Amino acid sequence: MQPQWDDLKVFLAVARFESLSAAGRILKIDPATVGRRIARLEEALCAPLFAKSPQGYALTNEGQRLVERAARAEQEMAAAFEDLTGHGGQLSGQIRLGSPDGSANFLLPQVCAQIVEDNPDLEVQIVALPRVFNLSRREADMAIAVSAPLAGRLSVQKLTDYKLSLVASKSYLQTAPPIHTPEDLRDHRIVGYIQDMIFDKELDYMAEAGLSRVDLASNSVSVQFSWIRQGAGIGIVHDFSIPFGQDIVRVLPDHINLTRSFYLIRHVDDRRLDRLNRFAEALASGMRREVARLEALT
Incomplete structure (x- = not known):
């Protein structure tokens, strides 16, 4: 039995969220189906990928080796899609942006509304939480932070003071x-x-x-x-x-x-994706303009 790409997507979701139910919510399939897909993948690979514990599903050594390659394959698929659909024209699809609630409440509504007005086929989701986002678990495609992280495979871009x-x-x-x-x-x-x-x-x-x-x-x-x-x-x-x-x-x-300063944090592999790069550029220029405009009013 050969592994299927759809099963690898399920595997990545469970690896990121350490839970069948959480992975099911993201993938919009029921937890029982998630469990069956993981079992099918383990059978195809002849290797246990997860160890179940009270804290959830933890990667085994075999699972850890697979997750790194599966994540790279995911990035390759996304880059290939962009190459085939072309880089020109407007942004489209969904982008989820994590943010502390200060910028989420007072800056991003105006900035993201303008980006969507310029790109009508684009859907922007702002997740406003007073904490650090876990990008490795795909809680967001990118996140705004008030300090630059020092660890992890992350790309850091200063947005504005x-x-x-x-x-x-x-x-x-x-x-x-x-x-x-x-x-x-x-x-x-x-x-x-x-x-x-x-x-x-x-x-x-x-x-x-x-x-x-x-x-x-x-x-x-x-x-x-x-x-x-x-x-x-x-x-x-x-x-x-x-x-x-x-x-x-x-x-x-x-x-x-x-x-203080705002930083835009992204997966380092996502720097290859033209769509996210263009959104990041629009976000950075929009935030700089909006901070300058509002501070000039005080």
């Missing part, structure tokens, strides 16, 4: 104690991240800004922004988000202002 400032709503400042120096902040409610849920060191603003506590905390930038906009406290936000809060103004701008 952006600024952050301490802000509050005008309504909050009207009734709160005056703020003239950073020491005055001890008399105010501070909005920020849940300390033990900060998924990247670049998001740990408090110490850099001289703030030692957080009174209203969330792992979501959107929740923090809503608290500040509603007058619940004072906190650090992206400058590009300030125009979305009509009542929000900077506080102590001469004392507290930070700069």
Whole structure:
């Protein structure tokens, strides 16, 4: 019995998600069928590919050797399809983009809407999660990050710098104690991240800004922004988000202002795919323009 390519696709999904049910959801087939396809592939190869454990399906030594070659074959198939369908014209198909919720809420809606307007046959999915994406498991085709990863077979492209400032709503400042120096902040409610849920060191603003506590905390930038906009406290936000809060103004701008960067992270093998390269170029130029436009409004 010869292995079938469709079975290799099922194998890759189980290897990436370590679960028959999760692989089935991605492939849109039931878990029992996934299990049968894996069993058929193992029979064809005369080798066990997975060891089942309480944590899920773990690759055996044979499975580990196969997954590397199967992933390369997947990339070859994608590149061959692009060669046959041509590189010219507009982008089409589906692209899933992972992003922290700051850029996902305040930048990507405008940027990706423009890309889709220019490419009507393209479908863009934004997955907004306050954590690092696992590209090896194909949670996304590419991801935006706030720091450049140092390990893995990844391609890293710096997209743009952006600024952050301490802000509050005008309504909050009207009734709160005056703020003239950073020491005055001890008399105010501070909005920020849940300390033990900060998924990247670049998001740990408090110490850099001289703030030692957080009174209203969330792992979501959107929740923090809503608290500040509603007058619940004072906190650090992206400058590009300030125009979305009509009542929000900077506080102590001469004392507290930070700069960070966005990076686009991709599988290194995906650099061969013209479609993803062109989308990445459009995304990078769009994000640079949108950050500059919004920061100019503050």
